[in-house]
Amino acid sequence: MAFFVAWCLIYRMAVRILDVGEEHADYLHDESRRVGRAERIAFPETTEEVVEVLQVASENHWPVTVQGGRTGITGGCVPEGGLILNVSHMKAIGHLDGDRMTLQPGALLADIRSSIEGSGWFFPSDLTETTASIGGMVANNASGARSFKYGAVRNWIHALDVVLPSGEIVQVERGVHRANGRCFRLGAVGGRLQAHLRKCAWVKSAAGYYVEPDMDLVDLFIGAEGTLGVVTGITIQLLPKPEQLIGLTAFYASESEALRFVRFLREGGVAPPTAIEFFDSHALGLLRRMKAENPAFAGLPELAPEFHTAIYFEFECEVPDAVAEASASALECWFSEGEHEIVALKNFRHAIPESVNMIIAERKKTLPGLTKLGTDMSVPDERMEDVMQMYHEGLAEAGLDYVIFGHIGNNHVHVNILPRSKEEYERGRALYLDWAKQVVEWGGSVSAEHGIGKNKTDFLKLMVGQEGIRAMRELKRLFDPAGMLNPGNLFDG
Ligand SMILES: Cc1cc2nc3c(=O)[nH]c(=O)nc-3n(C[C@H](O)[C@H](O)[C@H](O)COP(=O)(O)OP(=O)(O)OC[C@H]3O[C@@H](n4cnc5c(N)ncnc54)[C@H](O)[C@@H]3O)c2cc1C
Structure with missing residues (x-):
């Protein structure tokens, strides 16, 4: 521990990186009951602290696993060594701004709902598990019972702040930041979005990256299972609350x-x-x-x-x-x-x-x-x-x-x-x-709402084939050449 204290001083870090001990046992699993391992854990409170953690991890070649509410059921937030970046201390809920609201990623669905209670607005995302965090919901493109009418959470995300594995902060807003055909640029990252992944656009699906020509770039991060960046700010779109239910x-x-x-x-x-x-x-x-x-x-x-x-x-x-x-x-x-x-x-x-x-x-x-x-x-x-x-x-x-x-x-x-x-x-x-x-x-999807995580990588391979996995790896490499962020999610290694 003394080593880390000295180290935090050298780096002038505001956030502490802790050794994983017995008291952190709960952070080694999610609701799939998959159990992992990690050597370090950090609980940043701001976007800048997330940047610090990623920079230290990068300099030390530590793999990083992002965690929200740990209600996932595919092992996505279960670490396989390295550092856990847990956003549960980033749970601020902003004020209503017209029909939008800005949140930190650790804000829980139940708290978001209570905060707009009586305002006349509602958030259509309706997971059965209300202790899921909004960051985890975005990362998994979660749905719920009311997705029959309202679709997945993707439809209700207006903008995101994302820290890329390089430590660069990017802001992506729907309708503003878009791909040009299949070419895109976000901060220092740019490249081509290959036509490969949307094998079953006609059924409900949360399997693999979302890629379309001229797409809103915010959609790249929704459903990416934390493999392209850490979501640190979310602007949600609300709807007038129905008068009758x-x-x-x-x-x-x-x-x-x-x-x-x-x-x-x-x-x-x-x-x-x-x-x-x-x-x-x-x-x-x-x-x-x-x-x-x-x-x-x-x-x-x-x-x-x-x-x-x-x-x-x-x-x-x-x-x-x-x-x-x-x-x-x-x-x-x-x-x-x-x-x-x-x-x-x-x-x-x-x-x-x-x-x-x-x-x-x-x-x-x-x-x-x-x-x-x-x-x-x-x-x-x-x-x-x-x-x-x-x-x-x-x-x-x-x-x-x-x-x-x-x-x-x-x-x-x-x-x-x-x-x-x-x-x-x-x-x-x-x-x-x-x-x-x-x-x-039959033309269906191997994951409609829970994502692939680490437990279902074989199924994604089955759905998109070797070519699809190769193209996905290429997209991941553009954002994360060292493969530092959420390794093991979507595809092995
Ligand atoms: C009883 C029960 C009922 C459920 N019902 C539903 C349901 O109706 N619909 C549904 O869709 N799901 C459901 N789930 C699954 C789960 O609640 C969702 O997958 C949810 O989106 C996970 O959110 P979380 O905050 O717990 O994320 P976690 O489990 O902590 O993480 C999930 C994934 O998101 C990534 N992640 C988390 N936060 C961030 C971030 N800030 N930036 C980048 N990546 C991040 C993690 O690395 C991981 O890959 C249910 C689960 C349980 C246990």
Whole structure:
């Protein structure tokens, strides 16, 4: 430690770089339960301090891993040696400026929401996990239930301040800083954006870099998983808050009936809902079990044994008559109105991944190699029923325990496999790889919202091919020739 104190003095550093000790154990993993290692950690508070940290890391050839809220589920913020640059002390939330607001990257979604409560504005990004930081959301191009109407967070980011691996600070504003065809320049960095990566522009996707001719350069950093620069300032775009918000949960006796209702909501000529979410019979079973066995889940609503599948959907207007009529075929339909009642329903939704994470954490005590096996793939509209059939049949054949839930409106559900042994874990991984091949063949994406991180690099390779990975590496090299920032994310090494 004395070495670092002396060193900070030499460099006149405002920010301290600490040795990683036992007290930093939590900073070595994310919610995927992947566990890494690091020798040093820093908690900068300003953009200038981020610059200092990157300069010291560069001079010492330390790899740097950026961390926000550590709620990621792909190992993206899990270090593989070197220095952790944790932005959780950069959480200032600026004042409203018309329909925009400027934030530091560590500001949490829950705090952003509370800060605009009662202002008449709202931020459409709607992750289930509200302790995610805005920097992490930008880095992953995160989405959520309401992305059915509002799209991913990319749509609500107006401008970014980014510290490049060289220590240079760049500011990129939508509509102002753009590529010229496929050529771009940002500060000292410039080059060509190759036509290589957007293999599935027609489905929801957060896999790999976003590249388009004449693109807004702010989009280069959104979804780049911290591989091109550290985001230190974010200007978000807000929308007038809808006057009405109605959430409904329809319970069906079978999955096929529930999927027919999803098709009706999407294609029945009615005003489109804001969100369409899905819970399979295993997810409802898990909620029943958690309510019965764990006092922390005692507040969950009672679910009748005949409820097989549930669809949650949301309207920002009166429920259209045709939807009310169509939902009459459900066994039961719960109605909730206003933000307060809807938050209670969201807790119900959040309880599923939370329970899965608890189960994995428990099983990891006896099976240390275990990580969460959760899919995040999307397919084109016409493949919705096919992909559900593929998941159920594969899992039944493999004899694995699982739950399925998520954003069925975008044909994007999360299959969470719950392995009970190392052998089941391997079987689950093999199955996941087979699914990914099929999804890519159907024109889908291997990651719709969680990103690739370190856990899904094989899948990105599958989707964009060797040529795509080579082109991605070239883009990364333009910004980060030494490969210092977030090594291991998107592609190995
Ligand atoms: C229960 C649960 C529910 C979830 N629900 C959703 C959901 O509905 N939708 C969804 O999209 N995701 C969801 N997630 C996943 C997760 O919340 C998101 O991926 C989120 O965007 C991660 O943000 P974070 O701040 O925790 O980032 P971290 O986990 O800390 O980091 C994620 C990635 O971003 C990079 N990063 C972080 N901060 C910066 C920065 N300032 N500059 C550059 N790079 C940075 C990291 O290096 C890493 O690669 C859920 C997770 C859990 C546990």
